[in-house]
Structures are given as structure tokens and as C-alpha cells.
Amino acid sequence: MSMMWVNGVATDVISASDRGFSYGDGIFTTIKVTNGVCHLLPDHLMRLQRGISALAIAQIDFDALLNQLCDVAKMLAQGVIKVVISRGVGQRGYSSVGCDSPTVVVSTSPLPSCYQAWQRDGIALGVSTVALGLNPLTAGIKHLNRLEQVLVKQQIDDNGWTDAVVLDCQACVIETNMANLFWRNGDKVYTPNLDFSGVKGLMRAQVKSALAAWAIEVVEDRFKLSSLTDADEIFITNCLMDVVPVVAIETKSYAIGSLTKRLIAHISHKDHV
Known part of the structure; x- marks a missing residue:
């Protein structure tokens, strides 16, 4: 209700x-x-x-x-x-x-019932062709102007995707339509810089804090799509679903990594303390 x-x-x-x-x-x-x-x-x-x-x-x-x-x-x-x-x-x-x-x-x-299954099994992502504009005045803010996200969601629905990677108008990775993006390659974790576009999510901040406490380096910069798709493991975050593994981007598959599992357990523990 x-x-x-x-x-x-x-x-x-x-x-x-x-x-x-x-x-x-x-x-x-x-x-x-x-x-x-x-x-x-x-x-x-x-x-x-x-x-x-x-x-x-x-x-x-x-x-x-x-x-x-x-x-x-x-x-x-x-x-x-x-x-x-x-x-x-x-x-x-x-x-x-x-x-x-x-x-x-x-x-x-209601809290969507799919989130537990997503955390367990992961989700596959498409790649949207709807590019986000650059605006440092409103970047990072969760403001009510969400027409770009509406257009991305239309493409997601048309293609039957669960979610999609979204790039800005300079072809840099920003986020997915509903979450922030992280990926691990080797011993470093990467996440897009959101000073010009995107939303600086609260769960994103929680994950960055946990990684810092575990002495895992986080590199925040402007990355092209190949940096993401070449990753060893990928996960997405928001305040409702916490941490969710990504098991595919288009035709490329990924295993659910140990760091992703550790973060899921860590956030879940904090939620219930």
C-alpha cells in the first residue's frame, strides 16, 4: 500500500x-x-x-x-x-x-522483490546510445530533471534489458540508469568521475569508504567503455538494492568476484546492526 x-x-x-x-x-x-x-x-x-x-x-x-x-x-x-x-x-x-x-x-x-535475486545471481547490462549531457552546475545532484534517464529507460524497455551502461556526450562511462558503477581490474577499483554528469549516490560513498578502510585503492577518473568491459569484476550500487554484481555487458560475461561478495556481506551486516 x-x-x-x-x-x-x-x-x-x-x-x-x-x-x-x-x-x-x-x-x-x-x-x-x-x-x-x-x-x-x-x-x-x-x-x-x-x-x-x-x-x-x-x-x-x-x-x-x-x-x-x-x-x-x-x-x-x-x-x-x-x-x-x-x-x-x-x-x-x-x-x-x-x-x-x-x-x-x-x-x-514497496521495496522491489527482485533485489535479493539480483544480489545472488547478478544482472546483465546493455549499453545505451542515449548520451548524457555535461553540466558541472548540477552534476552529482539528485535533481528532478530526469528526462535523460526517461529516454534511457525507454531504450532499456524496448530492448528487454534489466539496466544499461550510460555514457556522456564525450563517450565516457558515467553510471547505469539506476545505479553507480564500480569495477575491479587487478588490485585496483575504478569508478567514474561525476563532476560533470551523473548522480553521486549515497551507497557509492559507502562503498568507497569501505574500500578505503580495506586499503584498496579506488581510481576515480573519466574512462572509456573499454576500461569497464575489460574489468575482472563489475558491480553497481544504489541505496535500495545496495551492491549488485554485473554478470554480463552485452555479449561479454563476468564472474561474480570475491570483492563484490565481500561488499554485499559488509553492507548487509551494516543494514542489520
Whole structure:
């Protein structure tokens, strides 16, 4: 059962003049809930704060949001909470003058049941031909402008893929449509630099922290597709599915590596502590 609140009121109605609807002028985050507890809640709130600051959206009451998320998590027990913050209702045109009352939408949904099987068996990826644009002003932010991802998902659905590797307009690997990418080659782990495109995921940060603690070098740079496809092992990450092995990219197959298994166990342990 899904639930929704707009500015703390149980409703699924927002104004047609809301700038989130008109311009994608806002941010969001998706939170995994297990046993009535939000995973990585301080990180999610910090992500929202960073997004608000980056887009110069008026401040919201984060104490009230924290209390609401904790209350909703207890009601949900297990599933997903999504938080959307838009700049709010505005005048016609791009100007944000006078937009000082953000809209905060909290909604719930079930946690997809496929994630456990994906962690166990891995997934195959296609390679999308939809290129992401470069924009350092919004790179890394989980903003509401997701038309590029919509177009990639259309291609994924048309081809019957589970997910796809996505490149930027300079043919550098960025992410998959729903997750961040990591791969190991030899004793080093590689992940794309996201200063110009893509989303800097919270699980990505968790994985980088774990690898640093294990003294495993992580190389973050701009890589062509061949760097990824020549890897010894590949995995993807996001906050809902944690760490998932990649067992194929197009026609090339990969084994589920020992590092991937170690990370899956590590994150799972943290989730249940």
C-alpha cells in the first residue's frame, strides 16, 4: 500500500503552478526502510540539504521532516520512502523571485522483490546510445530533471534489458540508469568521475569508504567503455538494492568476484546492526 503526504498533509494533490511540475525545479532522495528504520537517514537529509543549497531553494524545516520520516518508517515497516522537495508554487516564467515556500512531498512504495535475486545471481547490462549531457552546475545532484534517464529507460524497455551502461556526450562511462558503477581490474577499483554528469549516490560513498578502510585503492577518473568491459569484476550500487554484481555487458560475461561478495556481506551486516 502506497501513501503520500504534501507538506505534512495526507494528499496526492499539488498545485499545477508548482515549479517541480513546470520545470523539474527541485530535488529528491529515496530511502530504504527495514524493520521500521530508515537506512542512512543522516546521509539522505544531508543530500537534501546539499541539493537545496546548490539550487538556492528556500530552507525547509528539517526537524519536522526528520520526525515525519521516522513516523512514516514505523508505519511502513519495510519498503521505500521517497522525499521530493520542489521550489514550490511560482509565477509564470523561469524567475524564482517570490518562491519562498518549498513543497515537500513524502511518499511510500514497496521495496522491489527482485533485489535479493539480483544480489545472488547478478544482472546483465546493455549499453545505451542515449548520451548524457555535461553540466558541472548540477552534476552529482539528485535533481528532478530526469528526462535523460526517461529516454534511457525507454531504450532499456524496448530492448528487454534489466539496466544499461550510460555514457556522456564525450563517450565516457558515467553510471547505469539506476545505479553507480564500480569495477575491479587487478588490485585496483575504478569508478567514474561525476563532476560533470551523473548522480553521486549515497551507497557509492559507502562503498568507497569501505574500500578505503580495506586499503584498496579506488581510481576515480573519466574512462572509456573499454576500461569497464575489460574489468575482472563489475558491480553497481544504489541505496535500495545496495551492491549488485554485473554478470554480463552485452555479449561479454563476468564472474561474480570475491570483492563484490565481500561488499554485499559488509553492507548487509551494516543494514542489520
